[in-house]
Amino acid sequence: MRVLSGIQPTGRFHWGNYFGAIRQYIDLQHGNESYYFIADLHALTTIRQPDELRGLVWDAALDLLALGLDPNQATLYVQSDVPEVSELCWLLMSGAPMGLLERCHAYKDKKAKGLPADMGLFAYPVLMAADILAYDADAVPVGQDQVQHIEVCRDLAASFNHHYGEVFALPKPRVLDDSACVPGTDGEKMSKSYNNTIDIFEPPKKARKKIMRIPTDSRPMEEPKDPAGDPLVDLYRLFADADELAAMEALYRRGGFGYGEVKKTLAEAAETHFAEAHHRRADLAAHPERVKEILGDGAARARRKAGEVLRRAQQACGLNSSAT
Ligand code: TYM
Numbered sequence: 001m002r003v004l005s006g007i008q009p010t011g012r013f014h015w016g017n018y019f020g021a022i023r024q025y026i027d028l029q030h031g032n033e034s035y036y037f038i039a040d041l042h043a044l045t046t047i048r049q050p051d052e053l054r055g056l057v058w059d060a061a062l063d064l065l066a067l068g069l070d071p072n073q074a075t076l077y078v079q080s081d082v083p084e085v086s087e088l089c090w091l092l093m094s095g096a097p098m099g100l101l102e103r104c105h106a107y108k109d110k111k112a113k114g115l116p117a118d119m120g121l122f123a124y125p126v127l128m129a130a131d132i133l134a135y136d137a138d139a140v141p142v143g144q145d146q147v148q149h150i151e152v153c154r155d156l157a158a159s160f161n162h163h164y165g166e167v168f169a170l171p172k173p174r175v176l177d178d179s180a181c182v183p184g185t186d187g188e189k190m191s192k193s194y195n196n197t198i199d200i201f202e203p204p205k206k207a208r209k210k211i212m213r214i215p216t217d218s219r220p221m222e223e224p225k226d227p228a229g230d231p232l233v234d235l236y237r238l239f240a241d242a243d244e245l246a247a248m249e250a251l252y253r254r255g256g257f258g259y260g261e262v263k264k265t266l267a268e269a270a271e272t273h274f275a276e277a278h279h280r281r282a283d284l285a286a287h288p289e290r291v292k293e294i295l296g297d298g299a300a301r302a303r304r305k306a307g308e309v310l311r312r313a314q315q316a317c318g319l320n321s322s323a324t
Helices: 017-026 049-066 083-093 097-103 105-112 119-133 142-163 204-212 232-238 243-253 259-284 288-316
Strands: 004-006 033-038 074-078 139-141 172-174
Touching: 004 017, 017 033, 017 049, 017 139, 017 232, 033 049, 033 142, 033 288, 049 074, 049 142, 049 259, 049 288, 074 142, 083 119, 083 142, 083 259, 097 105, 097 119, 105 119, 105 204, 119 142, 142 172, 142 288, 204 259, 232 259, 243 259, 259 288
Parallel strands: 004 033, 004 139, 033 074, 139 172
Antiparallel strands: none
C-alpha cells in the first residue's frame, strides 16, 4: 500500500494532531511505501511572517522525527520542496468545478462568518488533491475533519480520469475510530483556531496547568458519575491501556473522588507517554545538519515520484509534447 499524509505548520502540534494523524503515520511507515510532508504552502494563508513560517516548519520536522517518524522507513519532506505538486495543482484546478469548492468547509465557514477569504483558502482542497495524487497514494491517514477534502480529491481524480483516461489512483481516507476527533480543553474539537489545545512538546508544567483548568461539573465528590462523555475520561482514554481505563471508569461509577485527582492522573499519563519523544527532540535539535539532510533526501525522493506522475498527467492532457 502507498500511504501519504500532510500536516500544516501553523502552530505547534497538539494531542489532536498526534492521536488523529501522527500516530497513524508512525504505525503505517512499517511495511508500506509512505510519504509524509509539512504543508508549508497550505500554511501561507495563515502565517504571513517569513521567519515565523521558517521556524514552524523546522519545529514540525523536529517534532515528527522525535515522535517516531523514521527516515529509513518513510519519506519526510517539505511540501514546497516539490514544485511538481504545484504544477499538478494547476492541471486539476483547470477542471475543478467552483460549486464543489464552494461547499468545502474551510472556505464556507469563513464566508459564513463574513470574513474575507483569499484564493489560497478557496483552492486549498485542490492543492491537497495534488499533494495526494502526485504520489499515487492509496491511503491517507487523517482525522475526521479532512475526510471531506479527500472526497473532493477523489471527485477531481475521477473526473480527470473520465476525461483523459486512467491517470490517477483513487485514494481512501484512513480514520481511527477512537480518535477521529480529539476534544480540546473546552470539549470542542481540539484545534489551534479554537485556542483549546494541549501541545505535545509544551513544557509539562504548562500542559499540567491547562489540564487543571479543564471545566468540570460541580456535583459533590461522593456522588457516583457516568464516565461516558466525560471530558477528562475522553482525554484519558487516549493514553490509558484497557485496564487503566477500566479502573478510571470504575472510580467514576463508585464516586468519592475529586476531579483534581483525575486531572493529575491524566497529566502524568501524558507526560509519561511523550517523555521519550521530548528526549529525542532535544537530541535532534542539537544536530540540525542531520535534520537538514533528512529533509533534503526526502525532497529528492518525493520529487522523483511526483515528477513521474506529473509527466503522466501532462501527457494525458496534451501538454509537454516537446518531451515526447
Ligand atoms: P491539519 O494540519 O489541520 O491537521 C493535521 C492532521 O491532524 C488531524 N487533526 C485531528 N485529528 C483528530 N482530532 C483532532 N482534534 C484533530 N485536529 C487535527 C487532521 O485531521 C490532520 O490529519 N489539510 C490538512 C493538511 C494537508 C493534507 C494534505 C493532509 C495538506 N495536504 C494531503 C492529507 C493529505 C490539514 O490542514 O491538516
